Each structure stands twice: as structure tokens, then as C-alpha cells.
Amino acid sequence: MASEKDGPSGQKAKAEANAHDLPAIDFATFVLSLSTSALYHLGLVKDPETGETVEPNIPVARQTIDTLEMLRDKTRGNLDDQESKLLESLLYELHVRFVELDK
Numbered sequence: 001m002a003s004e005k006d007g008p009s010g011q012k013a014k015a016e017a018n019a020h021d022l023p024a025i026d027f028a029t030f031v032l033s034l035s036t037s038a039l040y041h042l043g044l045v046k047d048p049e050t051g052e053t054v055e056p057n058i059p060v061a062r063q064t065i066d067t068l069e070m071l072r073d074k075t076r077g078n079l080d081d082q083e084s085k086l087l088e089s090l091l092y093e094l095h096v097r098f099v100e101l102d103k
Helices: 008-021 027-041 058-075 081-101
Strands: none
Touching: 027 058, 027 081, 058 081
16 A cells, blocks of 8 residues: 555655755756766766765767857846856866866
8 A cells, every 4th residue: 555655745855855855956956966967977086875886978068168158148137146256167177187188
């Protein structure tokens, strides 16, 4: 017999409980998440579940970096100094890492 926790309301409760464990979403959190994804696809960050490093997936990493560049371009003039500096420094770091791997 399935418990009530296994039904839709139980799944909703689990989702709500997990949502409390997540950081608040703001611009900095969003771009940090995308940059971590790019580093993961470059094979530079371990999978959080397995603890293993994956083979680099250069096209996906490039697409994620391109997404960050698009965000920079589309938000130019709308970010505060701290957000702008964060985005620029992340892009710089990702470009350096990308070039090192894509030789």
C-alpha cells in the first residue's frame, strides 16, 4: 500500500522542503550557476553526485560561455558594479580555461 507521501501532495512537500535548501536566485547566483556548468563541461569540476570528472564536452561548454556573453551584452547598463565585475571576471576565467583545453 502506497503512503500519502508517495502521492502528488507528498511530492509537492518534498519539492517545497528542497526549495528551502536552495540559495535565493539573484543575478549573481544565476551567472555563478552557468559558469559552474561551463567548468563542468570543460571537465574542470567534478560531478557533485559521483565525485568524478567527466570528459570535456567543448561544444556544450562553448554554448554556455556564449550564453553568459549574451547575458552580458543584453544586460549592459542594467547591472550594478558588483554584478558587472562578477560577470566580466567569470567570462575572463572561462575564456582562459576554454582556450587551454581547445588547443
